[in-house]
Amino acid sequence: MPTKHTAVAADEPINTALRSAVALRALADRLEDENVEAALWAGWSWARIAEALGVTRQAVHKKHGARVRGLGLPAGRK
Amino acid sequence: MFERFSREGNAVALRGQEVARLAGSATTEAEHLLIAIAQVPASPGGRALAELGATEEAVRAAVDAEFRAALVVAGVELPELAPRRPTMSVRWGQSAKLALERAVAETLAGPGRSIGSAQILLGVVAAEAGVVPGVLRALGITPDDVRAAVLATA
Numbered sequence: 001m002p003t004k005h006t007a008v009a010a011d012e013p014i015n016t017a018l019r020s021a022v023a024l025r026a027l028a029d030r031l032e033d034e035n036v037e038a039a040l041w042a043g044w045s046w047a048r049i050a051e052a053l054g055v056t057r058q059a060v061h062k063k064h065g066a067r068v069r070g071l072g073l074p075a076g077r078k
Numbered sequence: 079m080f081e082r083f084s085r086e087g088n089a090v091a092l093r094g095q096e097v098a099r100l101a102g103s104a105t106t107e108a109e110h111l112l113i114a115i116a117q118v119p120a121s122p123g124g125r126a127l128a129e130l131g132a133t134e135e136a137v138r139a140a141v142d143a144e145f146r147a148a149l150v151v152a153g154v155e156l157p158e159l160a161p162r163r164p165t166m167s168v169r170w171g172q173s174a175k176l177a178l179e180r181a182v183a184e185t186l187a188g189p190g191r192s193i194g195s196a197q198i199l200l201g202v203v204a205a206e207a208g209v210v211p212g213v214l215r216a217l218g219i220t221p222d223d224v225r226a227a228v229l230a231t232a
Contacts, residue, residue, distance in 0.1 A: 031157075
């Protein structure tokens with residue numbers, strides 16, 4: 001049985017690899033937040049944003065609607 | 079969960095939520111608690127961190143460095159991002175829940191004591207995986223260093 005110390009050392013690449021997956025997801029979320037907002041400023045409709053993201057309009061509205069409410073965004077029609 | 083928390087321990091939990099909220103996070107995670115502890119160097123937990131050079135600024139920089147390092151593993155360089163807007167409300171994230179549960183367990187070992195910043199700090203640094211081990215590595219300290227500093231400054 002390895003000592004606690006060697007076990008931790010051997011486990012570290014695994015933790016790092018798992019962490020990288022989580023970090024990528026966090027980065028993807030930030031990119032989505034930032035660019036959904038940019039699209040709304042550019043006048044994109046929720047339907048068009050949803051199509052770009054490959055999700056339903058309901059899904060994108062549910063995820064971002066509350067967050068961007070009150071920013072004075074143009075009501076998109078494009 | 080919070081009934082055994084001292085006023086000072088409760089303040090850490092509240093500040094952790096505020097740190098997360100201002101960072102635009104949907105959840106409060108263990109690293110937000112760590113920043114919240116470092117924010118008050120006069121508190122038992124904050125004193126232990128300060129002893130190790132882990133100021134609020136240093137912890138924040140380490141959290142950022144850990145995120146960048148985790149992305150580099152996947153071959154991704156963190157792009158320039160707009161600062162995140164504060165979130166309206168935050169839920170407790172799994173890493174913070176685990177840290178607080180460990181803080182409770184830590185305290186049950188010493189009878190009659192309430193849970194304060196030092197116990198929460200011990201709960202945070204006991205994480206064997208996730209963000210915190212990388213943050214400690216970026217700070218150049220180990221969980222044992224933190225445990226020793228907590229005992230020495232208690």
